[in-house]
Amino acid sequence: MVDVAIVAFAQRPSVRNAVGDEVELVQPVIQQALEDAGLRASELGFVCSGSCDYLIGRPFSFVTALDAVGAWPPLCESHVEMDGAFAFYEAWVRLQHGDVDTALVYAFGRSSLGSLPIILSQQLDPYTVAPLFPDAISLAALQARALLDGGRATERDFAEVACRSRRAAEGNPNAQLRQSADVEALLGAACLRPPLRVHDCPPISDGACAMVLATGERARAIASARGRAPAWVAGVDHRIDPQDLGSRDLTRAPSAKLAAERAGAHRAPLDLAELHAPFSPQELILREAMGLGPQVAINPSGGALAANPMMVAGLTRVGEAALRIHDGRAGRALAHATSGPCLQQNLVCVLEAR
Amino acid sequence: MATPDDSEVLKAPYALQYTYTRSTGPVLGHFFAGLMAGRVLGARTATGRVLVPPAEYDPDTGEAVEALIEVGTAGTVTTWTWVDAPAESAPLSRAFGWALIRLDGADTAMLHAVDAGSPERMATGMRVRARFAAEPRGAITDIVCFDPVEAS
Numbered sequence: 270m271v272d273v274a275i276v277a278f279a280q281r282p283s284v285r286n287a288v289g290d291e292v293e294l295v296q297p298v299i300q301q302a303l304e305d306a307g308l309r310a311s312e313l314g315f316v317c318s319g320s321c322d323y324l325i326g327r328p329f330s331f332v333t334a335l336d337a338v339g340a341w342p343p344l345c346e347s348h349v350e351m352d353g354a355f356a357f358y359e360a361w362v363r364l365q366h367g368d369v370d371t372a373l374v375y376a377f378g379r380s381s382l383g384s385l386p387i388i389l390s391q392q393l394d395p396y397t398v399a400p401l402f403p404d405a406i407s408l409a410a411l412q413a414r415a416l417l418d419g420g421r422a423t424e425r426d427f428a429e430v431a432c433r434s435r436r437a438a439e440g441n442p443n444a445q446l447r448q449s450a451d452v453e454a455l456l457g458a459a460c461l462r463p464p465l466r467v468h469d470c471p472p473i474s475d476g477a478c479a480m481v482l483a484t485g486e487r488a489r490a491i492a493s494a495r496g497r498a499p500a501w502v503a504g505v506d507h508r509i510d511p512q513d514l515g516s517r518d519l520t521r522a523p524s525a526k527l528a529a530e531r532a533g534a535h536r537a538p539l540d541l542a543e544l545h546a547p548f549s550p551q552e553l554i555l556r557e558a559m560g561l562g563p564q565v566a567i568n569p570s571g572g573a574l575a576a577n578p579m580m581v582a583g584l585t586r587v588g589e590a591a592l593r594i595h596d597g598r599a600g601r602a603l604a605h606a607t608s609g610p611c612l613q614q615n616l617v618c619v620l621e622a623r
Numbered sequence: 624m625a626t627p628d629d630s631e632v633l634k635a636p637y638a639l640q641y642t643y644t645r646s647t648g649p650v651l652g653h654f655f656a657g658l659m660a661g662r663v664l665g666a667r668t669a670t671g672r673v674l675v676p677p678a679e680y681d682p683d684t685g686e687a688v689e690a691l692i693e694v695g696t697a698g699t700v701t702t703w704t705w706v707d708a709p710a711e712s713a714p715l716s717r718a719f720g721w722a723l724i725r726l727d728g729a730d731t732a733m734l735h736a737v738d739a740g741s742p743e744r745m746a747t748g749m750r751v752r753a754r755f756a757a758e759p760r761g762a763i764t765d766i767v768c769f770d771p772v773e774a775s
Contacts, residue, residue, distance in 0.1 A: 384710065387710055387712055390712075394676075396647060396651050396655075396676075396762075396763065397651070397676040397733070397734075397763050398734055398763070400762060400763050400764055401714050401734065401735065401736065401763060401764070402710065402712035402713060402714075403721055403734060404706075404710065407704050407706060407721045408721075410704035410721075411702045411703065411704055411721065411722075411723055411734075412702075414702045414703060414704065414747065415701070415702045418702065418747050460705075462704045462705065462706065463704055463705050463742060464704075465704070511682035511683075512682075513674070513676070513678060513682065513731060514723065514732075514734055515675075515676075515701075515723045515724075515725070515731045515732030515733050515734060516674060516678075516682055516731040516732075519702070
């Protein structure tokens, strides 16, 4: 295997409604990540982005966004219509070929332009589910009730996840929701989609982030010149549960469990885990699936409950974990990204200092 | 400059449309034909599981399903939520419940709307029955929604 490390990560603060188009959203973070790695766009071996044209309702907006990297010289470039974390995976695979030694990964999402919970219904089965237009919050509520009915969690457990996440985000200037009432007050609120309350749901966020990967000696050189530890990718894996919601046990995430095992999460103790759990009950499901005990700090950044730019929040988990390796706050960290309804798809990446 | 008269200008009708039709395939095609007739078909896998809505392949093994069999039009709610203010795109214009519903004879549950009137009438384990559209089109929306079945 070719050793790959994250050597730079840049993000912009998530906001409810960003000013400007997608190029304007993502260009500053690409610039910042490249400068931070001391690279010019012309030196990049590979570029991969994650975004979704459904969000702004315009086909090939990801091609337009390439303007943010620069139209000249030509790039070796790819795109996934998914969260940027899956573009990160593609870049890692590309670097395994060994013929190039750097890659840029970026993600952007303007979630604010349409009715996001309804837009997300169009990712579902096009014949048996999407024509009913079930909103994303309702689907998460079905999963939450299954947890309650199964005696696996309480509404208080959900509120504790929400409260802890948003209070953790007080220290994260890029987060959008950075405070929380206490659990008792949260539980006094009415339900949005029973049993979910507003605090159990993520904010609607516009955002962007960018990351630079490098291999072996190149990674060591870039990182040491900046006084940081390379965040080596010890393992990465992506698994998918069946698309039919009603054929799954929604209270479990077997694909997350498998991805964590295949990424080598349990080979050594973890200092922290950045989990992409947009709805509070999903963090409980993921922690159990991945066997993350109380010794693992969960979402010190605040996670997706504090800022959830679509197509960005998963890559941000990888970036937040990497930043903590860079400055020595963590020696070994797990990052997770999800896609699809009710944790259908799960990507797990293990980062470590060496 | 000579102006061509109308007879010289080539003309063709232009309508913005898909110039192809698309089949729903050998499994969903029968499923939707069944809905048009007020029946629900499920797919039986090699392991004997009955999938509703049907799939062409067993999600666990990847093997083709063995047969389509009829299941009930009534079933049991396995989980649910409630929408107070439906979006324009929702199946019902008044407050309703979303539920996963396991039809009698099926091993998996299908997503649909339940016209229960109020969340107090919703419960996991409740019985519901499909309400079929008066003018079916061969789509999942041929089931308008599910109605609660009152315990007798």
